[in-house]
Amino acid sequence: GQNIDQPTEMTATEGAIVQINCTYQTSGFNGLFWYQQHAGEAPTFLSYNVLDGLEEKGRFSSFLSRSKGYSYLLLKELQMKDSASYLCAVMHAGNNRKLIWGLGTSLAVNP
């Protein structure tokens, strides 16, 4: 079957670093996305990984290991505005339009 696992909730302190993990089991793989969703707002694209390794984009980085079915999103220098839900989604192989979504990780950044 298809399965995406993420922690339900995380808390961190302003200025700190937090790592949000995502593990997946899918019948095919064509890349992994991370989205951020603030309460009551649209999900917004953060990153896309299809090759193993780390992709850095400002304060946010995303890592992928295809052999382990594992990804993480790393947020540095946390700010209060980073409090949001972080969604992991795997793109199904052979069908670029189909994404399998995780439940999301609700991150609370405290002062």
Place this chain on the structure above:
Amino acid sequence: ETGVTQTPRHLVMGMTNKKSLKCEQHLGHNAMYWYKQSAKKPLELMFVYSLEERVENNSVPSRFSPECPNSSHLFLHLHTLQPEDSALYLCASSQDEGEGTEAFFGQGTRLTVV
């Protein structure tokens, strides 16, 4: 306007009502999507349109009826809904070619069925 716009933002309807959700994208994309987002459930893909043709229908009940008159507009027609259909309905668009094409989402319509 830019991006993906959905109207209305909030909708309360009775089980016998008929209503429509509207989505408009100003990004020049040629694929559009309807998603359902419920509490404690992953995002559920409902419909996909590519170049105004429906290419995916993930076993959605017939009380949900999509319409895509052109590549910029997408509708979701609702009739005789059930209380369990209460959810956030998200529209998204993407450029339907290549790999890794991210989807741009609208802010959603919060639907409550009473």
